[in-house]
Amino acid sequence: MAGAATREREPAAPQAASQMVPSSESDKRRQILEGARQVFMGAGFDGASMGEIARAANVSKGTLYVYFDSKEALFEALTTEAKAGLAENLFRLDEDDPDVRAVLTRLGTSYLAMMARPEHVSIIRMVIGACEKFPRFGQAFYEAGPACGVGRLKAYIDAQVSAGRLAAADTDLAAKHFLQLCQAGMLTRLLFNAGEAPDEAEIGHRVAEAVRVFYAGYGPSAAR
Numbered sequence: 001m002a003g004a005a006t007r008e009r010e011p012a013a014p015q016a017a018s019q020m021v022p023s024s025e026s027d028k029r030r031q032i033l034e035g036a037r038q039v040f041m042g043a044g045f046d047g048a049s050m051g052e053i054a055r056a057a058n059v060s061k062g063t064l065y066v067y068f069d070s071k072e073a074l075f076e077a078l079t080t081e082a083k084a085g086l087a088e089n090l091f092r093l094d095e096d097d098p099d100v101r102a103v104l105t106r107l108g109t110s111y112l113a114m115m116a117r118p119e120h121v122s123i124i125r126m127v128i129g130a131c132e133k134f135p136r137f138g139q140a141f142y143e144a145g146p147a148c149g150v151g152r153l154k155a156y157i158d159a160q161v162s163a164g165r166l167a168a169a170d171t172d173l174a175a176k177h178f179l180q181l182c183q184a185g186m187l188t189r190l191l192f193n194a195g196e197a198p199d200e201a202e203i204g205h206r207v208a209e210a211v212r213v214f215y216a217g218y219g220p221s222a223a224r
Contacts, residue, residue, distance in 0.1 A: 035057025087149045109204070111183075115187055174217075
């Protein structure tokens with residue numbers, strides 16, 4: 001009989017945690033981060049509230065707390081994830097590319113264009129303003145952005161030293177030297193709102209001079 005042949009279904013195997021999270025979860029998280037970005041940019045860390053962020057993100061306060069249990073956690077996620085994404089994309093350097101001057105020129109040009117973006121300058125100001133009260137904000141921001149970028153540039157310089165294209169040196173310091181040569185006071189000017197963002201001509205001049213000076217100190221024929 002059909003009834004006798006019918007067996008009780010066994011419970012389905014539990015899904016992995018990654019399978020249980022619908023794809024809309026990441027969209028919701030991005031929606032919250034975008035709302036937080038708007039509020040933090042307008043009010044700063046101290047002036048922002050979770051209620052305002054929920055309204056800006058068009059989510060309930062309960063939903064907001066499902067994703068982030070505090071304003072501090074939300075601020076840290078917003079600033080570090082944005083910085084980490086920029087560093088990862090900006091410092092994609094091909095260690096096998098033998099044209100070191102061209103690689104450094106492209107990097108320097110992209111680096112200054114990114115550094116000069118008003119939104120980027122505002123984020124740095126916010127982190128500086130908040131990290132005296134919450135030191136971990138500054139540490140996390142530094143590790144996700146500047147330290148990551150320097151590490152990737154150092155790896156590229158290490159490869160060029162091994163290939164004989166650059167002189168042996170403290171490559172961590174060399175990476176920092178190049179980036180500082182590029183911006184050479186520009187970020188300070190922008191942080192204090194003491195001048196305009198650089199135009200294409202200024203960026204080109206800064207990068208060309210940075211490459212020239214870098215090669216004077218670290219080129220294959222540089223004295224040691």
